[in-house]
Amino acid sequence: MSKQYNIGVIKGDGIGPEIVDEAIKVLDAVAAKEGIAFNYSEYLMGGVAIDATGVPLPQETIDGALKSDAVLFGAIGGPKWDNLERHLRPESGLLALRKALNAFANIRPAIVYDELVNASTLKPEVVQGVDLIVVRELTGGIYFGEPKGREGDKAYNTMVYTIPEIERIAKVAFEIAMKRGKKICSVDKANVLDVSQLWRETVERIAKDYPEVELSHMYVDNAAMQLIRNPKQFDVILTGNIFGDILSDEASMLSGSIGLLPSASTGGPTGVYEPIHGSAPDIAGQGIANPIATIASASMMIRFELGLEAAADRIDNAIKKALAEGYRTGDLAAFDAKTVCNTQEMGDVIARFAAE
Ligand code: IPM
Ligand code: MN
Numbered sequence: 001m002s003k004q005y006n007i008g009v010i011k012g013d014g015i016g017p018e019i020v021d022e023a024i025k026v027l028d029a030v031a032a033k034e035g036i037a038f039n040y041s042e043y044l045m046g047g048v049a050i051d052a053t054g055v056p057l058p059q060e061t062i063d064g065a066l067k068s069d070a071v072l073f074g075a076i077g078g079p080k081w082d083n084l085e086r087h088l089r090p091e092s093g094l095l096a097l098r099k100a101l102n103a104f105a106n107i108r109p110a111i112v113y114d115e116l117v118n119a120s121t122l123k124p125e126v127v128q129g130v131d132l133i134v135v136r137e138l139t140g141g142i143y144f145g146e147p148k149g150r151e152g153d154k155a156y157n158t159m160v161y162t163i164p165e166i167e168r169i170a171k172v173a174f175e176i177a178m179k180r181g182k183k184i185c186s187v188d189k190a191n192v193l194d195v196s197q198l199w200r201e202t203v204e205r206i207a208k209d210y211p212e213v214e215l216s217h218m219y220v221d222n223a224a225m226q227l228i229r230n231p232k233q234f235d236v237i238l239t240g241n242i243f244g245d246i247l248s249d250e251a252s253m254l255s256g257s258i259g260l261l262p263s264a265s266t267g268g269p270t271g272v273y274e275p276i277h278g279s280a281p282d283i284a285g286q287g288i289a290n291p292i293a294t295i296a297s298a299s300m301m302i303r304f305e306l307g308l309e310a311a312a313d314r315i316d317n318a319i320k321k322a323l324a325e326g327y328r329t330g331d332l333a334a335f336d337a338k339t340v341c342n343t344q345e346m347g348d349v350i351a352r353f354a355a356e
Contacts, residue, residue: 003036005306008068008270010061013047013081013090014279015289015343016074022291022347023072023298026318029351030302030311041068045097046076046090046279056093062100070305071101071272072298075279099139102268104165105172106138106244107300108276110231110251110261115323119256119335122228127254132234133180134251135173136244138265140165141195143241159195161240166202172267173238174210181235183214187223187243199240220247227251252276257331259290262297264304273301287342290329292319295350318353322346 009024011017027038043061050056056076065071076090086092097103112120112130120127145158170186177184186203188196200217207215218226220243226233227247231254239247252261258277265272275293283289296319303312326338327349333340341349 002031004039005036005069005302006039006041006067007301008065008071009040009042010045010065010071010073010272011042011048012045012074012076012279013078014075014281014284016046016076016279018284018287018343019275019289019291019294020072020074022343022350023294025347026295026315026351026354027298027302029355030314033314033355034308034311036308036311045073045093047078047081049093050081050084050088050090056088056090057096057100062097065097065101065270065272068270070301071270072294072301073272073274074294075275075277077279078281078284095143097272098265099144101265101270101272102139103265103270103272104137104139105169105265105267106134106136106248107172107176107264107266107304108134108136108244108248108251108261109263110134110248110254112255113260113320113323115320116256116260116332116335119332120254121256122231122254127231127256130231130254132231132237132251133176134237134239134244134248135169135176136248137161137165137169137240138244138267139241141241159193159240159242161195161199163198163202166199167206168267170203170206170238173236174206174213177213177236178210182212183216183235185216185218185223185234185237187218187220187237187239187247189220189243190217191219195240203238223247224250227254248276256335257290258293259329259331260292260296262293262300264297264300266304271301271305273297273305287344288330289343290331291343291347292322292329292350295319295347314354315350318350318356321353322349 299315328337
């Protein structure tokens with residue numbers, strides 16, 4: 001019997017189902033070659049869950065995710081659910097899933113594929129060779145801090161971090177840095193915020209256990225500027241929840257299309273792997289979305305969560321080959337395309353190359 005892995009699948013809203021289907025196609029192509037098998041169980045989250053059950057994250061989805069070896073997720077949200085109260089919106093489902101899975105470490109690589117160096121809005125010489133990872137704390141900070149609320153004419157949220165929360169995310173960043181360029185830039189606002197001073201002190205302390213890693217600190221405003229000025233100076237960026245939210249969107253655009261980059265939310269019993277882009281309701285159902293970010297997320301999932309290095313290499317190499325041979329979905333059609341393809345055709349090409 002081949003080795004079996006149980007994958008929880010949350011397709012979500014908008015383009016979610018279309019792109020996740022292509023990732024599954026590629027996973028199955030690789031499984032056949034590697035003599036393994038993936039079993040998929042689908043769960044609802046986001047708008048589709050609201051429509052079917054009244055809540056964005058049904059208990060069944062949490063239970064299903066917890067018993068899966070890993071979760072592959074598409075995207076959630078759309079105009080249909082924009083006017084609901086905050087706790088009933090699709091996004092609340094995602095935040096609650098992260099919390100339920102204790103997925104405190106969000107890993108967002110930004111790499112610039114050589115073939116697409118012209119797709120960036122920045123000059124090719126600025127972005128060529130960019131290969132950085134944002135390590136974002138995901139279950140704390142101002143997203144979850146108490147107290148929060150509204151009273152009369154004011155509204156408030158609280159940015160809170162405890163030492164253990166900072167230590168555990170810092171360790172994740174240092175471990176990643178050890179396997180890469182051995183450089184960490186910790187991003188905070190320690191010139192203004194108490195919570196950032198604690199962040200900085202704690203990261204400094206953890207750094208003592210990793211003498212090989214070169215640690216620097218940057219204020220978040222400067223980091224936002226440096227990412228555009230000279231992104232190649234970064235290897236691993238370690239930061240808190242909201243700064244990481246903002247900086248990872250910024251970093252993603254170095255690569256030219258938000259449709260290319262994967263992410264992982266890990267640290268707890270089951271990790272969630274998803275493209276960094278959203279549900280793109282404007283193009284949903286047309287079969288034109290770029291599935292590469294989701295396919296790359298599937299690769300990250302089997303590499304980091306399941307330890308399937310050879311299978312993951314197959315997928316990563318297949319993506320590179322598809323781009324090198326000029327296959328492009330519409331979002332990148334203007335950049336050295338030889339064959340413009342739809343979502344399914346891109347999935348087919350990558351699945352074929354991955355099985356070679
Ligand atoms: C992200 C998203 C989410 C976040 C939203 C949808 C809640 O922007 O994954 O970056 O802010 O974390
Ligand atoms: Mn975001």
